[in-house]
Amino acid sequence: METKVKAQKNSEKKKTILTEIWRARYLYLLLLPFLVWLIVFHYIPMGGIVMAFKDYKARLGILGSPWVGLKHFERIFVTPDAITSIKNTLQISLGRIIWEFPMPILLAIMITEMPGTKVKKVYQTVFTFPHFLSWVVVSSIMTSLFSNSGVVNTALAGMGMEKVQFLGESGFFRVMLYVTENWKEVGWGAIIYMAAIAGIDPTLYEAASIDGASRLRQIWHITLSSLKPTIAIMFILKIGGIMNAGFDQIFNMRNDVVKASSQILDTYIYDITFLATPNYGFSTAVGLFKAVINFILLTIANQTVGILTGTKMFSFRKEKVKQEKPAKAKAK
Amino acid sequence: MANEKVKVKKKRKKWTGLEFFCTAGLTLLALLIIIPFWNTIVISFSTNAAYVKSPFSLWPKEFTWDNYRNIFRNGDGLITAYKNTIFVTLVGTLAAMATMIMAAYVFSREFPGKRFLFLAAIFTMYFGGGLIPTYLLIKNLGLLNTHTSIILMSLASVYNIIIMKNGFEGVPMDLQEAAMIDGANDLKIFAKVMLPLQKPLIATFSLFTAVGFWNNWYWPMLVLNKSDKTLLQLFLKTIIESASTLKEGVAAAEDLSTMIFTMGIQMASVLCVILPIMVVYPFLQKYFVKGMLVGSVKM
Numbered sequence: 022m023e024t025k026v027k028a029q030k031n032s033e034k035k036k037t038i039l040t041e042i043w044r045a046r047y048l049y050l051l052l053l054p055f056l057v058w059l060i061v062f063h064y065i066p067m068g069g070i071v072m073a074f075k076d077y078k079a080r081l082g083i084l085g086s087p088w089v090g091l092k093h094f095e096r097i098f099v100t101p102d103a104i105t106s107i108k109n110t111l112q113i114s115l116g117r118i119i120w121e122f123p124m125p126i127l128l129a130i131m132i133t134e135m136p137g138t139k140v141k142k143v144y145q146t147v148f149t150f151p152h153f154l155s156w157v158v159v160s161s162i163m164t165s166l167f168s169n170s171g172v173v174n175t176a177l178a179g180m181g182m183e184k185v186q187f188l189g190e191s192g193f194f195r196v197m198l199y200v201t202e203n204w205k206e207v208g209w210g211a212i213i214y215m216a217a218i219a220g221i222d223p224t225l226y227e228a229a230s231i232d233g234a235s236r237l238r239q240i241w242h243i244t245l246s247s248l249k250p251t252i253a254i255m256f257i258l259k260i261g262g263i264m265n266a267g268f269d270q271i272f273n274m275r276n277d278v279v280k281a282s283s284q285i286l287d288t289y290i291y292d293i294t295f296l297a298t299p300n301y302g303f304s305t306a307v308g309l310f311k312a313v314i315n316f317i318l319l320t321i322a323n324q325t326v327g328i329l330t331g332t333k334m335f336s337f338r339k340e341k342v343k344q345e346k347p348a349k350a351k352a353k
Numbered sequence: 354m355a356n357e358k359v360k361v362k363k364k365r366k367k368w369t370g371l372e373f374f375c376t377a378g379l380t381l382l383a384l385l386i387i388i389p390f391w392n393t394i395v396i397s398f399s400t401n402a403a404y405v406k407s408p409f410s411l412w413p414k415e416f417t418w419d420n421y422r423n424i425f426r427n428g429d430g431l432i433t434a435y436k437n438t439i440f441v442t443l444v445g446t447l448a449a450m451a452t453m454i455m456a457a458y459v460f461s462r463e464f465p466g467k468r469f470l471f472l473a474a475i476f477t478m479y480f481g482g483g484l485i486p487t488y489l490l491i492k493n494l495g496l497l498n499t500h501t502s503i504i505l506m507s508l509a510s511v512y513n514i515i516i517m518k519n520g521f522e523g524v525p526m527d528l529q530e531a532a533m534i535d536g537a538n539d540l541k542i543f544a545k546v547m548l549p550l551q552k553p554l555i556a557t558f559s560l561f562t563a564v565g566f567w568n569n570w571y572w573p574m575l576v577l578n579k580s581d582k583t584l585l586q587l588f589l590k591t592i593i594e595s596a597s598t599l600k601e602g603v604a605a606a607e608d609l610s611t612m613i614f615t616m617g618i619q620m621a622s623v624l625c626v627i628l629p630i631m632v633v634y635p636f637l638q639k640y641f642v643k644g645m646l647v648g649s650v651k652m
């Protein structure tokens with residue numbers, strides 16, 4: 022008896038799910054192109070990761086090539102170039118967090134505090150424009166400015182000072198990486214913070230100024246504390262990308278002199294794959310090593326920031342997502 | 354009226370130290386961004402002799418079109434690149450927008466398997482096969498040296514889909530329910546109710562996507578190695594690379610006036626590549642910003 026009831030219940034459940042799926046048939050249809058693309062261009066290459074555990078031979082194909090276990094991964098840690106590129110990646114990313122991450126926040130606050138709506142708009146157009154140029158373009162412009170025979174050095178020489186190898190000396194090159202990326206991205210990065218600032222309840226400021234709080238104190242206690250959730254999310258994204266130290270920029274700006282000191286994992290993978298005799302297994306292993314660390318870092322950062330501020334980029338449990346919404350409504 | 358009053362008030366009010374500091378700082382930043390572009394324009398219209406005398410000047414001293422003419426001295430690669438880039442940008446943007454809008458709408462609705470599929474999409478933002486497996490995939494699909502591969506590689510961005518999904522979620526559910534009661538199916542609701550409401554969002558993301566295709570250089574560099582397939586960014590890269598090798602060869606030349614002005618050609622090429630963006634950007638800037646806001650408010 023009981024089993025019968027259960028079976029009936031089960032089949033009823035199945036039926037309701039099937040009817041739900043049938044009801045959503047057009048939704049699946051609309052999603053289909055994206056799903057096919059996702060599978061072909063993301064999940065199939067993900068399957069290609071097995072190459073990291075194989076000695077890839079083109080004539081045997083990915084599946085036919087022999088397994089070699091962790092050989093390639095072991096090789097990463099005994100290859101000086103690979104170790105250097107890991108070190109450089111971490112150093113440059115850390116430098117970016119220190120020298121680049123706070124800038125858009127600062128800029129957003131400065132724009133908000135600046136008087137004059139029209140001027141503000143013109144400025145914002147100027148600040149955000151470089152974001153829409155490629156690094157190929159930006160690096161050409163920067164080279165014309167900072168190379169040995171560039172504008173800045175000629176000006177320095179003209180003033181009787183010594184030329185500075187901005188792009189041809191490893192220490193300066195690092196600094197130039199931060200400077201040029203700030204130049205390109207700071208205005209764009211500020212938009213998200215400006216939006217958050219625009220969403221702050223103006224009565225908070227009114228109340229604070231009635232209480233006699235100076236503008237700087239208001240910025241500290243109201244603006245910055247209201248920005249916390251946005252900063253948290255941007256920080257998560259930044260931490261999750263720590264192993265990508267900016268391929269586009271470095272690839273386009275580097276030269277032979279600074280190549281060693283600016284070799285990051287991505288440029289290293291490119292070099293060993295396309296400039297030398299390729300060892301696809303090893304290249305894939307380096308790539309996988311990078312991706313796994315990135316993913317772990319992102320998860321840790323996501324959890325930590327979630328605990329600290331109650332804001333998470335994503336959550337794998339359903340209840341938490343729901344909890345998030347009322348909290349956000351309050352923040353607005 | 355009210356606006357005027359505010360203006361009068363502001364004019365009378367003395368600037369605080371903070372306001373002065375912000376205005377000064379931001380003016381400096383604006384100059385730091387504008388000057389390199391202006392300098393690029395000046396160099397591109399200068400002769401080599403004038404440039405060597407003073408690389409930074411506010412106005413080209415010996416105005417010339419030679420640098421632009423010299424871009425074509427090795428054939429009309431620029432024209433080919435322009436044609437190809439326009440094609441890839443147009444077709445790519447259309448295809449990508451269609452794919453992304455549909456996906457974004459679906460993810461704004463509830464249906465069996467949504468969570469799994471959504472997480473599967475998000476997962477690819479943070480983890481992927483990497484360079485080599487993707488390159489081999491393109492190769493195995495026979496898509497090397499095709500523009501199709503360039504379009505397919507950037508067909509969708511999960512990040513944009515999430516933002517557009519948030520946009521769709523902003524539409525009150527009543528509207529869709531009303532349409533459902535009227536007997537409209539999901540396709541109709543999507544096309545007739547939701548799409549028209551999201552026009553600004555669609556316009557914005559089309560712009561983003563178009564700029565993305567215009568600026569695309571990484572996969573084109575790996576995948577396209579025939580000169581008739583080249584794209585603008587790739588073309589610019591070749592100009593810069595060939596110029597830097599040329600420089601060493603010509604450095605010995607004494608007569609500056611007859612020497613090919615590599616820096617001038619480079620800057621002229623840069624301007625040719627960014628000209629369309631430069632021209633339209635000031636007018637479209639607010640759409641870009643709006644698009645960013647739609648996403649960030651909900652994020």
